[in-house]
Amino acid sequence: MRTILYVGSSTDLSYEHDLLEEWGKRGVTIAQVSALNADDAAAEPAPDPLQDVDVVVLESGEMNSDILESHPDLSAVVILDDEAKVDVEAATRAEIWVTHAANRALLSRLPFVYSQSPSRSTRRHALQDALASIAGERPSGRVNEL
DSSP: EEEEEESSOOTTTTHHHHHHHTTTTEEEEEEEEEEEEEEEOOOOOOOTTTTTOOOEEESSSSOOOHHHHTTTTTTTEOOOTTTEOOOHHHHHHHTTTEEESGGOOGGGGTTTTSSSOOOOHHHHHHHHHHHHHHOOOTTTTSOOOO
């Protein structure tokens, strides 16, 4: 079973589940967390949300070099929103694809179409990039070259 982890809480993933079903991708699981790390230092350490994850779709937050280099099993990080930040150089060193799904949703850039949520087109591209990297293919929205 392969796992795609969505980081960010504003996206209902029912569309992604429907796409996986439509595309016959039964060996892929989708999970979601609101953030990669908790801010409460007094709390008991939480389990690593990236354990056994193949691809991260990052709607919000940051993936720095420490996170990327300590998870060599990741095949890709897909940036779903311009607010999400990824250390592309560290990802390249760790041989992790970085793709940008948001840059292909051109209509979302127009002021009269503006929405806080990623468009369905953006979400479809993000899932396509995630599946491509799981399959060992070059994702289409890549930012780096491996």
